[in-house]
Amino acid sequence: DSDIIWIYNLLQDDWRKINVFNSKKEWIGIWDFWRRGEELWCIAKGVRQVIKINLKKESVEQYWDISQLPDELIGGSIMVGNDIFIVSHTRSQIYIFNICSHQIKLCIIPDIGDKLSTITFDGKNFLLCGYRKAVYLWNREQNTMRIITEFPDKFGTYSKEGETKEFWDHEALAFFYAKCMGENIFFLPLRVNQVLYFNKNTYEAHSLEIQGEDEMPQELKNEARPMKDKYSFEYIRENRFLGVYSFKNQIVFEIDTLKMEVIHRKIDIKDEDINLLQKKDVLNCIEMAGLNKEANNLKKNVPLMGKDIYYYLKNNKSMFR
Numbered sequence: 001d002s003d004i005i006w007i008y009n010l011l012q013d014d015w016r017k018i019n020v021f022n023s024k025k026e027w028i029g030i031w032d033f034w035r036r037g038e039e040l041w042c043i044a045k046g047v048r049q050v051i052k053i054n055l056k057k058e059s060v061e062q063y064w065d066i067s068q069l070p071d072e073l074i075g076g077s078i079m080v081g082n083d084i085f086i087v088s089h090t091r092s093q094i095y096i097f098n099i100c101s102h103q104i105k106l107c108i109i110p111d112i113g114d115k116l117s118t119i120t121f122d123g124k125n126f127l128l129c130g131y132r133k134a135v136y137l138w139n140r141e142q143n144t145m146r147i148i149t150e151f152p153d154k155f156g157t158y159s160k161e162g163e164t165k166e167f168w169d170h171e172a173l174a175f176f177y178a179k180c181m182g183e184n185i186f187f188l189p190l191r192v193n194q195v196l197y198f199n200k201n202t203y204e205a206h207s208l209e210i211q212g213e214d215e216m217p218q219e220l221k222n223e224a225r226p227m228k229d230k231y232s233f234e235y236i237r238e239n240r241f242l243g244v245y246s247f248k249n250q251i252v253f254e255i256d257t258l259k260m261e262v263i264h265r266k267i268d269i270k271d272e273d274i275n276l277l278q279k280k281d282v283l284n285c286i287e288m289a290g291l292n293k294e295a296n297n298l299k300k301n302v303p304l305m306g307k308d309i310y311y312y313l314k315n316n317k318s319m320f321r
Helices: 217-221 271-279 282-288 293-299 306-315
Strands: 003-011 014-019 030-036 039-044 051-052 061-066 074-080 082-089 094-096 104-108 118-121 126-129 137-141 144-148 157-160 163-166 173-182 184-189 195-200 205-208 230-239 241-246 252-254 260-267
Touching: 014 061, 030 074, 039 074, 039 082, 074 118, 074 137, 118 173, 126 173, 173 230, 260 271
Parallel strands: none
Antiparallel strands: 003 014, 030 039, 039 051, 051 061, 074 082, 082 094, 094 104, 118 126, 126 137, 137 144, 157 163, 173 184, 184 195, 195 205, 230 241, 241 252, 252 260
């Protein structure tokens, strides 16, 4: 419900803002964005718009409506060439926005009885998923859909203290992020312990066990956990390492997509940087997020929740003047 995009300059140590036109004060919801030179192309899910930002001028250049349908919900999106493919979370269709012509085309895809959300592209086919325990292989040229439901036996199982059972939360998205890296396509689950990946040539499914992440479904409902999710996507490094944040263990781990190994990252903050955080009063923001009960934990992990940071900055604008 904001009308501001905040910019932090690491070199000058100051905050600036980009004003966004949002007369109805709706949730903007920018999750997917891509940089092309001095242009930043953003998909604003909440207001159902494509937004073009000029990075040099630090201002919004233009807005385009994705849909005028009042009940339309926008899912994930991906840029392929000069086209942005935007998934409808309400209907079996995909909006295609061309960043050169600024035209939007509507592509009706085969109905599979699921609400789609996440999308990625492997160079030949688009892979989509929704709520079901399935991945949908969509060929745009032929407009055909193949449904992959053959998952590894361990995927979606929970084991603890000798107890093993299968569970699937049909009220939650199956996967919140998907990315093609090298010869595999990775899917990060919202409720499942294992990470799923497919060979992009055979589309055979495999699961990657993450040490120390096994837990029963009811543990996701722990009120001490800030989100009822397993993981959060953080970054891609060297086009090889997939950075993931664990809500269970409050750590960052990397998936080496070449060696198929999991590396736990230890994040340390220098004393001078801790002093800077204290000076800017960011520690209060971190504590408010409920992720660090003791200040000493900061040296080990600094998991920041964007929504909490935004509201804290919104209520304490004077400290960044």
